[in-house]
Amino acid sequence: MQKKVAVENNLTSIAKALENKGYTVVSPKSGLDVIAAVVMGMDNNLMNIQNTVTKAPVIDAAGLTPEEVVSRIESLK
Template sequence: MARIAVENSLSHMTEALQNSGHEVVSMDQAEGCDCCVISGQDANMMGISNAVTQASVINAEGLTDEEILNRINESMANR
């Protein structure tokens, strides 16, 4: 299905994503991914951003694992 980069603090999502057929990689390998899942803990306070990828970014803050998976699936369907 999709290649998804997941932030290290969200390692609990790795198994759920793999069980759904997705390839999961670390954020260090985000280049070329279809989607990135971030925790939101490192919010950009300075308003400066350096894009590493053109992939969809899903902020997992306050979401359940199921909600994150749903957002990933929606993102892939809209590509």
């Protein structure tokens, strides 16, 4: 089973860190089942990201390093 994470397009360093750990990075708008969504700032709820991701945790990457984001995602297992 592939580990898919939805990551906003502007978070390239986080996307690369996740890919290096074996995750598949997809757009939050893809509608695919993901284990988590990574956004920059919780104001992104206005874009209905939580509705798109369906039950997956949303991680606010504001102020976090890519490694911290990966660690949070890995702690969801």
